[in-house]
Amino acid sequence: MVNTSNTLTLELTLTHYWLAVKAIPRLASHKKIALVEKFGLKALFAETTDLTLSGLTNPQRAAITSPAWDSLTKIISDSSHCHSQIIAFDDPLYPQLLKEIYDPPLVLFVRGNVDLLLLPKIAIVGSRNASISGREIAYKLAGQLTSHFVVTSGLALGIDGQAHLGALYQQGYTIAVVATGLDITYPARHKKLQKDIVENQGLIISEFAPGIAPKPGHFPKRNRLISGLSLGVLVVEASLKSGSLITARCALEQGREVFAIPSSIYNVQARGCHWLIKQGAKLVEDTSDIVDEFEALVTDNLNLSRNKAKDNLAEKSKKQHLCNDPMLASVGYEITPVDLVVSRSKLPIDEVLTRLTVLELRGLVSAVPGGYLKLNRG
Incomplete structure (x- = not known):
């Protein structure tokens, strides 16, 4: 209803009405949508709308007959101030898949x-x-x-x-x-x-x-x-x-x-x-x-630059050389204790620690509690 003195000067938008529907307390989204479909978005809040047989509780009817338009206007204003916008349920941008869930949000x-x-x-x-x-x-x-x-x-x-x-x-x-x-x-x-x-x-x-x-x-x-x-x-x-x-x-x-x-x-x-x-x-x-x-739903053209090179040829060559390092082969994709790396590589522990540090700096292994973990940056 829009006839109270504090709303006479308020210019209500469709967003106001959707926020008012959202604000109806303790009512599931699908029931709110059913109300909108039955009465119409604006008509739901009209003085002439009879809600007596709607099965709504007194607080729910009160939220419809006397919406807090000023508070809803503040939400719209606050949204604008934080550089966001509001997409309502009937907006063409509202995702169709989201409409199909049991309790879709009425506004995003x-x-x-x-x-x-x-x-x-x-x-x-x-x-x-x-x-x-x-x-x-x-x-x-x-x-x-x-x-x-x-x-x-x-x-x-x-x-x-x-x-x-x-x-x-x-x-x-x-x-x-x-x-x-x-x-x-x-x-x-x-x-x-x-x-x-x-x-x-x-x-x-x-x-x-x-x-x-x-x-x-x-x-x-x-x-x-x-x-x-x-x-x-x-x-x-x-x-x-x-x-x-x-x-x-x-x-x-x-x-x-x-x-x-x-x-x-x-x-x-x-x-x-x-x-x-x-x-x-x-x-x-x-x-x-x-x-x-x-296969029938996706496209190959979403990525802005999916063929972008991540490394130049020199870096690729260097990385390939490091990937062939026997030390790297001694570290698994699960946590590998240092003593196991020593056993596998058959190298002194001081050399093992030094070379593990080099591999870590190259992003090929990571030090974790209990040992080292091989990384796969593919």
């Missing part, structure tokens, strides 16, 4: 390249406390997948951050779905990453208005958007209690494909992936395992 707060909303997406998620190997895999596969998809993730530490970075490194597109208002960066250490995503034609998405801080209940909501936006979800590493398994479950409920990376049976961070594979998730060894599932 977005900052960056909104055209990405209409392109095919693949989600990459995993543990915040990922192993070095897991981070490596997420980084590499994300970069490769940008030839076909927009890479979507949650801006979290660990696998999420590496997925965004891998996409950016290959000059591909990436979307970060966050659990806060867009004026807040969580975790704070990803402030630069969030800025880099926007500045490199990426997109930040939230269903939360500016000013809303992270809360535990926000993250499962964010996870359903990550999967809902995407054709499929790739889980790189996840423990059995990981939030990434929530995303995978959301994906299954939404009819999305689920993919998982296998790992060592001793890697506790991989047990969630192994469980998913047992439940029918597709085991992934390289990106073709994903691309082949969506």
